[in-house]
Amino acid sequence: MIGLLITLVLFPLVGWSVGRRSWGEAFLFGAGLVGTILFLAGVVHVPLVPAFALVLLTSLGTAVWSYRTRKTSCPTPRPTHHTLLPTIAMALPLIAITFIASITPLNDFDGRAFWVLKAKGIAHEHAIDGPFFQGATLDPRNQYPILIPIDGAVIFALAHDLDDRQLRWLYVGLLAALALLVRERISNLVSPAAGAWCAALLVWIPQFAVATEGGALSAYNDIAIAAFAAGAFFELVAEVLPPRDSDIVQPRYREIRFGLWLVFLILTKSEGLPFALVFLLIGAFAFRKRIATPAILAAIAAVARLVWRARIPAGDEENFVRMLPTIPEKLDNLRAALLAFPRHMAALSSWGAFWIAVIIAAACAIRVNRRPATIAIAVIASMMAVYCGVYVATEWVVTDLIAVTANRLLMHLAAPALFLLAFAAQWWTRTKSM
Amino acid sequence: MKSRSLIPRVVCALLFLSLAATTLPRLVARTREALTLLPMPYESRRERQMGAWYASVQSLRKTLPRKEPVALVLGIRDTEAAIFANYYLYPIRTRLFAGRNDYRDAAPDPTRPKTIVAVTSEKVEKTSYEILRDRDLRAGHRVVVAPEMSEPATSFVLPIAASLDGAAPETFVIEATLADQTGPALSNASMERLPRTNEVRITFWPKGESRTLRIGAGDTVSYYDLVYQLFGVMDSGWIQVESRLPLRAAFYFVNRGRADATRLPNVQRFATRIRPSPLHRDAKLFLLNWGDSIAVTTVGAETIPIMPHAMVTKPISTIPAVSGNVYAFVTTRELNARTNFYWPEP
Numbered sequence: 001m002i003g004l005l006i007t008l009v010l011f012p013l014v015g016w017s018v019g020r021r022s023w024g025e026a027f028l029f030g031a032g033l034v035g036t037i038l039f040l041a042g043v044v045h046v047p048l049v050p051a052f053a054l055v056l057l058t059s060l061g062t063a064v065w066s067y068r069t070r071k072t073s074c075p076t077p078r079p080t081h082h083t084l085l086p087t088i089a090m091a092l093p094l095i096a097i098t099f100i101a102s103i104t105p106l107n108d109f110d111g112r113a114f115w116v117l118k119a120k121g122i123a124h125e126h127a128i129d130g131p132f133f134q135g136a137t138l139d140p141r142n143q144y145p146i147l148i149p150i151d152g153a154v155i156f157a158l159a160h161d162l163d164d165r166q167l168r169w170l171y172v173g174l175l176a177a178l179a180l181l182v183r184e185r186i187s188n189l190v191s192p193a194a195g196a197w198c199a200a201l202l203v204w205i206p207q208f209a210v211a212t213e214g215g216a217l218s219a220y221n222d223i224a225i226a227a228f229a230a231g232a233f234f235e236l237v238a239e240v241l242p243p244r245d246s247d248i249v250q251p252r253y254r255e256i257r258f259g260l261w262l263v264f265l266i267l268t269k270s271e272g273l274p275f276a277l278v279f280l281l282i283g284a285f286a287f288r289k290r291i292a293t294p295a296i297l298a299a300i301a302a303v304a305r306l307v308w309r310a311r312i313p314a315g316d317e318e319n320f321v322r323m324l325p326t327i328p329e330k331l332d333n334l335r336a337a338l339l340a341f342p343r344h345m346a347a348l349s350s351w352g353a354f355w356i357a358v359i360i361a362a363a364c365a366i367r368v369n370r371r372p373a374t375i376a377i378a379v380i381a382s383m384m385a386v387y388c389g390v391y392v393a394t395e396w397v398v399t400d401l402i403a404v405t406a407n408r409l410l411m412h413l414a415a416p417a418l419f420l421l422a423f424a425a426q427w428w429t430r431t432k433s434m
Numbered sequence: 435m436k437s438r439s440l441i442p443r444v445v446c447a448l449l450f451l452s453l454a455a456t457t458l459p460r461l462v463a464r465t466r467e468a469l470t471l472l473p474m475p476y477e478s479r480r481e482r483q484m485g486a487w488y489a490s491v492q493s494l495r496k497t498l499p500r501k502e503p504v505a506l507v508l509g510i511r512d513t514e515a516a517i518f519a520n521y522y523l524y525p526i527r528t529r530l531f532a533g534r535n536d537y538r539d540a541a542p543d544p545t546r547p548k549t550i551v552a553v554t555s556e557k558v559e560k561t562s563y564e565i566l567r568d569r570d571l572r573a574g575h576r577v578v579v580a581p582e583m584s585e586p587a588t589s590f591v592l593p594i595a596a597s598l599d600g601a602a603p604e605t606f607v608i609e610a611t612l613a614d615q616t617g618p619a620l621s622n623a624s625m626e627r628l629p630r631t632n633e634v635r636i637t638f639w640p641k642g643e644s645r646t647l648r649i650g651a652g653d654t655v656s657y658y659d660l661v662y663q664l665f666g667v668m669d670s671g672w673i674q675v676e677s678r679l680p681l682r683a684a685f686y687f688v689n690r691g692r693a694d695a696t697r698l699p700n701v702q703r704f705a706t707r708i709r710p711s712p713l714h715r716d717a718k719l720f721l722l723n724w725g726d727s728i729a730v731t732t733v734g735a736e737t738i739p740i741m742p743h744a745m746v747t748k749p750i751s752t753i754p755a756v757s758g759n760v761y762a763f764v765t766t767r768e769l770n771a772r773t774n775f776y777w778p779e780p
Binding site for chain 1: 517
């Protein structure tokens, strides 16, 4: 229960310390900020405990100040009669998942083998390049990015317990926060009903809700990547799409928030770096000159990650940059790589009819408003192309790699996919009203 | 207005149903599983999920020193089990060794953990290198399938006996077969066999530890690793065999890793004259004194006193002239790593 308390209070508190936002966004922002600040502190050899104490004190101070100067408006949309049913539909699986996570021990592969193990290592040594990362113990994917393990380490350290039961809430929290972020942002951009239904659909997707490998009941980082990508995507779309309700205050410094989401992506998983590059490329058309700020933030994160990686020995992870020149020799993998996503998108056991609906929705959404729909389609298509490239270049047996990763990689694209669904619903309404 | 928004609603409902159709049964199943686990303590829930394997990790964790690294030595298909053992044992530091050979090849590394944990998908257990080696040898096949038995004798010496490992795959053992000389036992003679049981006393020198075997009439006993099986040590030396009744025996110096074997003589007299032979690398002269008094030996121009029951080795480049009350022989290793023995003429 200590883990639950820390998860529910700490991350939203830190998230709120840098501006007013909904609980979902605050949770994700807090998780990202704690991980990023402690990672950067570790890279420049600032001890993690004082660094965390500073983050915590700043957050508490800001929270008290915000409370004393609070305004009455709330960025979270209140449920209406249009959204009651989807709200219940969203809450039911989240309650069930929370109940299951509170009782069932962690039983996945990557979570235990890599991610939570790193969290234990960081919590035990209070360092991100201590003996754990220097080969003193077995750490199979030593150079995997460690933003979420740092969050986990904070929970372990505050709970004074290295048992993974303390972290179960973090992963459930990430799914709940992603759902709330989707709900809030699509509500603002499209309609409250669309936002509520998209959030409900998200938490009912088998791959998110019940998948043993990658779902909210595991300790994989794919929901975190999906959530940070969602944050970046909605900032990008909001830049080109005016809010549905003109009363909604347009936040300032959107490009900084966009950049921070990219930082979180880069520091969460290896896929985060190409994801951030794709966002920067597409974002350049939306933010124009202001893209320099997110580019600088992303560059700082990328450099910090490289510096950290250079200090620790490599594990058995693949180095895709080094494998890129070998692509011409591995064109035999191309067919399997190209078929990987269509096959998995059509797998009803993991996705239901979700991706089939998204493909149809993409065709409709582009007729509603070309620019935001194009952004969503471009993000999905670019990332799939990147992942296909990785499949071609891999040293693994490509079919084996696809079998264990394709569904998880599709999770990363949930936010643009849901946005397309919401946008397509508008097309029906417009067509019929003509 | 209603018809306008009907199609998106129907599409949304259908999409929702396609998701719920898969998710709901799995959520219900996992909720039921959680309900069955609810009354149990948390560790018992893990045991329920992972079975006896987790129970073995749990009990092992209590016995291992927390600040000393351990070697996780795993079988061919047990990598996953080792990764999870590593996870549940943390903060005890671990180092993975893909099999016993990987561990023994790391012998020159001063950071190689001394504590060994054998990991399989069934259990994890603290063990020793010797036990793992014996398990592998037992599971394998003897190199000498049809041993050539000696003439019956009651007392003789085996000039070299070893249970040792070099770098993988070098695995040196003595394969032994001991048979009562009276031939096969009578089929209905269990009462008759008792008085005819042969007592064989085997002494491993230079430590002088003895074991007594009882071999029934006509029975045969065999060993895939005589020194370790009888004395529980990985060591080298020589062996004295004393038997109450005449015994036929066959001893082979075997390199299990290379599947080659050399028959060892059952020596009864001192001998020193070794015929000149080609020497390869690691050539050594062995001088064995199984007597109870010091044997003054001459090797070329050098005089070497050999203590009682002692065996002395000396690197050589040519086969020297040896004299004295000792048994002298030479070993040399060919380029293909096979060990050649040059025995003295009787």
